[in-house]
Amino acid sequence: MKKVLPVLVLAAIGILLILTVAEMPAFGDSNAPAHRGVMEKYLRDSAIDTGAINTIAAIILDYRAYDTLGEATVLFVAVLAVTATLYGGEHHA
Amino acid sequence: MELLERLYTNIYYLVAVVLFVIGFHTMLTHKNLLKKLMALNIMDTAIFLFFVAIGYRSGGQAPILLPGVEKFVNPVPSALILTGIVISVSFTAFALALVVLLYKHYGTLDSDEIIAIRGKKHV
Amino acid sequence: MGVSIMHDLILEIVNRLLLPFIQLFGMYILIHGHLSPGGGFSGGAVIGASLILYSLTFRFAKVKHRMDHDTSVFFEAAGALIYVAVGFVGLLFGFNFLTNRGVFPLGVPGQLWSGGMILVITLALGAKVSGTILSLFQELLEGGSDEHGTP
Amino acid sequence: MFSVNHAPVLIVVMLLTAGFIVPLLGKKMALGRILFLSVGLVVVVLSLLTTFAVLESGTIVYAVGGWPAPHGIELVVDAFAAYSSLVISVISLIIYWFVVFAPREVKHEAGYYALILLLSAAMHGIVMTGDIFNLFVFVEISSLAAVAIIAVKGTKESIEASFRYLMLSALGSGGMLFGIALLFMITGQLSMEYMRVALSTTAGQYPLNLLTALGFMVIGFGIKSALFPLHIWLPDAHANAPTGSSALLSGLVVKVYIIAFMRIAYMTLGMDLFYILPLRQILLVLASLSILAGSVFAIVQDNIKRLLAFSTVAQVGYIFLGFSLLTERAVEGAIWHILIHAIMKTLLFLAVGVVIHQSGYKKISQIHGLARRMPFTFACITLGALSMVGIPGTAGFISKLYLALGALDAGQAIFAVLILASSLLSAIYYFPLIITAYFGHDALPNIKEPSLAVRLPLAVLSLAILFYGLMPSMLLPLVRQTALLITR
Numbered sequence: 001m002k003k004v005l006p007v008l009v010l011a012a013i014g015i016l017l018i019l020t021v022a023e024m025p026a027f028g029d030s031n032a033p034a035h036r037g038v039m040e041k042y043l044r045d046s047a048i049d050t051g052a053i054n055t056i057a058a059i060i061l062d063y064r065a066y067d068t069l070g071e072a073t074v075l076f077v078a079v080l081a082v083t084a085t086l087y088g089g090e091h092h093a
Numbered sequence: 094m095e096l097l098e099r100l101y102t103n104i105y106y107l108v109a110v111v112l113f114v115i116g117f118h119t120m121l122t123h124k125n126l127l128k129k130l131m132a133l134n135i136m137d138t139a140i141f142l143f144f145v146a147i148g149y150r151s152g153g154q155a156p157i158l159l160p161g162v163e164k165f166v167n168p169v170p171s172a173l174i175l176t177g178i179v180i181s182v183s184f185t186a187f188a189l190a191l192v193v194l195l196y197k198h199y200g201t202l203d204s205d206e207i208i209a210i211r212g213k214k215h216v
Numbered sequence: 217m218g219v220s221i222m223h224d225l226i227l228e229i230v231n232r233l234l235l236p237f238i239q240l241f242g243m244y245i246l247i248h249g250h251l252s253p254g255g256g257f258s259g260g261a262v263i264g265a266s267l268i269l270y271s272l273t274f275r276f277a278k279v280k281h282r283m284d285h286d287t288s289v290f291f292e293a294a295g296a297l298i299y300v301a302v303g304f305v306g307l308l309f310g311f312n313f314l315t316n317r318g319v320f321p322l323g324v325p326g327q328l329w330s331g332g333m334i335l336v337i338t339l340a341l342g343a344k345v346s347g348t349i350l351s352l353f354q355e356l357l358e359g360g361s362d363e364h365g366t367p
Numbered sequence: 368m369f370s371v372n373h374a375p376v377l378i379v380v381m382l383l384t385a386g387f388i389v390p391l392l393g394k395k396m397a398l399g400r401i402l403f404l405s406v407g408l409v410v411v412v413l414s415l416l417t418t419f420a421v422l423e424s425g426t427i428v429y430a431v432g433g434w435p436a437p438h439g440i441e442l443v444v445d446a447f448a449a450y451s452s453l454v455i456s457v458i459s460l461i462i463y464w465f466v467v468f469a470p471r472e473v474k475h476e477a478g479y480y481a482l483i484l485l486l487s488a489a490m491h492g493i494v495m496t497g498d499i500f501n502l503f504v505f506v507e508i509s510s511l512a513a514v515a516i517i518a519v520k521g522t523k524e525s526i527e528a529s530f531r532y533l534m535l536s537a538l539g540s541g542g543m544l545f546g547i548a549l550l551f552m553i554t555g556q557l558s559m560e561y562m563r564v565a566l567s568t569t570a571g572q573y574p575l576n577l578l579t580a581l582g583f584m585v586i587g588f589g590i591k592s593a594l595f596p597l598h599i600w601l602p603d604a605h606a607n608a609p610t611g612s613s614a615l616l617s618g619l620v621v622k623v624y625i626i627a628f629m630r631i632a633y634m635t636l637g638m639d640l641f642y643i644l645p646l647r648q649i650l651l652v653l654a655s656l657s658i659l660a661g662s663v664f665a666i667v668q669d670n671i672k673r674l675l676a677f678s679t680v681a682q683v684g685y686i687f688l689g690f691s692l693l694t695e696r697a698v699e700g701a702i703w704h705i706l707i708h709a710i711m712k713t714l715l716f717l718a719v720g721v722v723i724h725q726s727g728y729k730k731i732s733q734i735h736g737l738a739r740r741m742p743f744t745f746a747c748i749t750l751g752a753l754s755m756v757g758i759p760g761t762a763g764f765i766s767k768l769y770l771a772l773g774a775l776d777a778g779q780a781i782f783a784v785l786i787l788a789s790s791l792l793s794a795i796y797y798f799p800l801i802i803t804a805y806f807g808h809d810a811l812p813n814i815k816e817p818s819l820a821v822r823l824p825l826a827v828l829s830l831a832i833l834f835y836g837l838m839p840s841m842l843l844p845l846v847r848q849t850a851l852l853i854t855r
Contacts, residue, residue, distance in 0.1 A: 006122055009121070013114060021107050021110055026103065027102055027103050027149065028149050033553050033573075034148070037561070038561075042156075042169065048325070049317055050316055050322065050332070050334060051322030051334070052251070053159065053251060054250050056171050057250045057255050057334055057338070059169065060175055060255070061331075061337050062316045062332075062334055063438050064432075064500075064501075065316075066314060066440045067173075069303070069314070070501065071176045073386075073489075074180050074511060075179060075183055075292075075344065075348050076387065076485070077183065077485050077508055078187050079351055080390060080515065081187045081511060081512070082352060084473075085187075085191065085519055085521065085526070086190055086358075087475060133541075136541050143548055147552045157251075157253070173551075175255075184511065186356070188533050198526060199523070207527060211524065211527060296387045312429065312433045313373070313376045316432065
């Protein structure tokens, strides 16, 4: 039982995912739904809007700078967590 | 046959999915906590690969707006995955710290042995 | 940690030669983040890696060279606080939080001095990320031993 | 210059800033404590301002960085967000107070405060954002910080529990990110509102894609909010955390993920899609199983904190049940339950933590006659337990009544029966705790009540239970508006 269950779960997930992959928009298709949304403005206006010609930098540090603040916070939390658990526990008190 | 053709067109997505399942399999079947952690990283990488692959447009170039380049790939997934990678790194770092402490306390990294030492049944 | 590693002449000499270039490259990635692939996180990671290399080679020889704990927390927090402060500048000028256009001079796209707050944030993130990587590495390396006292 | 529109972003940013500053203070911890409490207070004021503004003039939409929705990140503070933010800020202020004045359980004090502040910031960020990827980022902050505030206790058990929590949580995050990737693939949008618009045209084209995305999302949020088969991490994690962390995790963090899930549901999917997909039936089944399993497992527990943790699993089931029944009164019941369970569970965890600290007893079988030594604390525990059972006159009665009426509205009386049955079950597991404490006679004489400063938060929470039990009308307009958002 302990051996069979993971295999069954994995098989179910695998089959579902493969069927999903078959249904997805074709890889590299320039008109796929993913490229019909927000992308166009970023590529067209980012240099004028933000002054950066690297569109990715413009997105992460200007259009979506709030996300990157969160990202910096995650790093901060990680360091705090590591410090507090490694040096703050009762195990060497 | 048509299914296989479609899968072949989306081979990059397929590879990402297979990688994901491999990671999940390792996660479920291995007892060593470090291996579980690696499995987690494999799964994360699979998702990143998948997400970045979404952004590809055939013939597109890196989205740096230099003169003379007409077609770019979609910059959004790359930007998001940059965030995702940092998050994954943070998780891994903290998990490694916990692994170090677990080894200190229990003297083993085998999840079964840890549960046996702790001697509590799980409901 | 009772481990002691011998002085390795080759490692030390090669490191001395390589480190300046690695750090220079890291700085380049950092400062050109808005012009070419790169930015705060990748540049910070390269600089952080160079610091790790340094501490791996020289750590056991000169323990005092490790970054002391308060310093790394300071770098961390300073990077994040600069980020928040940049956000508040927008608020002070009557715009929304983290506004770039209209608050900071954007410069001519494609030149080094362009991008307004993007450049500032990139530098702050670079300092933060390199500090983070180094301090994570050192903390995991020492694994909670009491070597340098409790913070 | 200051407009109330800035209040939502200020809530998050002030908590973040305080979280960055506190570890810098180093030895000057008195300053750190003052900062910790005062930021909590300021955030309560700001969220009150936000709430009044939302009640008066409707949803506040705030474009961070000045970039409106599809391209930038927008905070969409509707009634639900304002309500959640108010609940989070008030309850967490009470917990801050407790953490500062209760005996210290954590050695790295500054780090602990900073982690709690960052966790609160993330919770506010989650409930207010209108952007799905931004939501993911804040969920990650809160997951990491939630694990960290368990692990800081440093005992063997807490490290083990937090490692398991971290792995499962990371798995859930992976699921969420995969879901977001699939949604982005078929919409090309990240803003939740725009995603819904895009989905209305592309959903029919890629049904399996959407279904897989939702499946992964449900698994991700299910793990994080301890929905039945995915709850395995919760009892150990919540039972082995420091007292303040247990209260914060059980009272707020678990619920924040449910709120996030519901916001994704009504903002991204639109409730029509919610009806078409089998999602609703699945959630109903899982929620019912959560209620039953949580209650049944709680009965066999002897460790008090584990008992409370299992009861949280059952209560999460109530909230999911209310949301997936989708009648107006059921949804109102679920929204009430978010607040009321936060009050009750925070009270119980804090009071039990006080008992454990003062007496050293962790098990029900050990606390014979303890109520005579600690009458005040046990009065609070009794009130909390009565409210958990749902005795009329306590707050717990209100939310259960709404849920049961909602189930009848939906024409599914079986769920009303389920709620009644689980109330009986919770009587079975809460009453031994009270009865053992009041009867029996071998309590040690040197056990004392805690200091006044520690008793204050318990008193405030107890009063809140009575207050909402007798006069549930204060937050009613907000709850109504929220329910309309979801059921429209």
